[in-house]
Amino acid sequence: MKQLTSLLLASIATTIIYGAQTTCDNIYFGNYAPDIINTKLTKDTKELCYKEFAVMHSGVSKTPLWSAEHLTRNMLNGKAERSNDFHAEERLSHNERAELNDYAHSGFDRGHMAPSADFIDPQSNQECFTLANMIPQLHSNNAGVWSHIESATRYLVKKSGEAYIVTGPIYQGNNIQRIGGRVLVPTKIFKAIYVPSLNQGAAYITDNAPGDNYSIISIAELEKLTGINIFPKMTQTSKQQILSLPPVKGDTQVAFQNNGVSQQTQNAPASNGFMEKLERKIHNFNKGY
DNA sequence: CGGCCGGATGTT
DNA sequence: AACATCCGGCCG
Numbered sequence: 001m002k003q004l005t006s007l008l009l010a011s012i013a014t015t016i017i018y019g020a021q022t023t024c025d026n027i028y029f030g031n032y033a034p035d036i037i038n039t040k041l042t043k044d045t046k047e048l049c050y051k052e053f054a055v056m057h058s059g060v061s062k063t064p065l066w067s068a069e070h071l072t073r074n075m076l077n078g079k080a081e082r083s084n085d086f087h088a089e090e091r092l093s094h095n096e097r098a099e100l101n102d103y104a105h106s107g108f109d110r111g112h113m114a115p116s117a118d119f120i121d122p123q124s125n126q127e128c129f130t131l132a133n134m135i136p137q138l139h140s141n142n143a144g145v146w147s148h149i150e151s152a153t154r155y156l157v158k159k160s161g162e163a164y165i166v167t168g169p170i171y172q173g174n175n176i177q178r179i180g181g182r183v184l185v186p187t188k189i190f191k192a193i194y195v196p197s198l199n200q201g202a203a204y205i206t207d208n209a210p211g212d213n214y215s216i217i218s219i220a221e222l223e224k225l226t227g228i229n230i231f232p233k234m235t236q237t238s239k240q241q242i243l244s245l246p247p248v249k250g251d252t253q254v255a256f257q258n259n260g261v262s263q264q265t266q267n268a269p270a271s272n273g274f275m276e277k278l279e280r281k282i283h284n285f286n287k288g289y
Numbered sequence: 290c291g292g293c294c295g296g297a298t299g300t301t
Numbered sequence: 302a303a304c305a306t307c308c309g310g311c312c313g
Contacts (some may be wrong), residue, residue: 110310110311139311142296143297143308143310144297250297
């Protein structure tokens with residue numbers, strides 16, 4: 001009995017220590033994968049490892065619940081060549097995965113979570129075109145505010161040298177749209193960033209909607225919203241702070257409201273190509289070495 | 290593959 | 302303001 005108890009305790013301890021079990025190495029902060037707390041989300045999920053990113057795929061939404069990357073300055077030193085090889089995920093059965101047909105004529109983009117422009121490595125770039133890394137995303141959002149959020153994130157990586165990034169959808173409300181009758185359309189999209197050298201993190205969040213609105217929120221707030229422990233190795237104190245993220249050029253930062261229309265508080269300066277210029281500047285700087 | 294699109298940027 | 306170019310993405 002005593003043995004059983006200690007076994008049980010050991011198993012509980014193991015559960016706590018390895019709460020976010022992962023088979024993907026060198027992707028997650030502290031090697032701890034995001035941990036799904038909301039058990040409604042855990043149904044039919046499968047972790048998929050790739051060379052430079054990892055995905056928690058849901059057979060219910062037929063999208064990722066998150067895509068994780070560990071980016072360093074060196075990985076972004078160069079230009080990513082798009083493979084454009086959009087493909088269904090072969091490691092998933094038809095019943096749990098999105099197909100190219102689902103997206104065709106749906107009116108939605110196949111929007112990357114881990115973006116193509118993050119992967120200069122050819123294998124990784126090809127891999128990121130798996131539909132397991134895609135959500136149905138409005139084109140205006142993908143080509144607009146979201147592209148700026150991705151750009152600002154790469155800028156932050158180049159500036160700080162290293163970051164852990166978790167990107168994913170949020171499904172809110174009772175009338176979630178589907179495409180192909182199968183793939184759920186997210187209502188919001190987030191990109192969480194943790195910079196280990198600063199021991200700080202924060203997240204961008206936008207509606208999957210037209211317009212330039214976005215918010216910056218704490219990791220703690222994002223975790224409440226998603227039901228996912230985004231960075232299990234962050235301390236609670238650190239999760240409640242908000243890392244100063246680069247403003248998103250020309251777009252409108254708004255006060256975050258969980259379940260309503262956001263309310264404008266300030267405008268990011270509309271300096272032409274601000275982030276892009278900085279990206280190139282740093283790229284050229286890095287090229288010299 | 291090529292043609293096309295919307296969004297954004299750069300040049301004139 | 303007009304034009305070219307780039308980009309992520311859609312379609313035939």
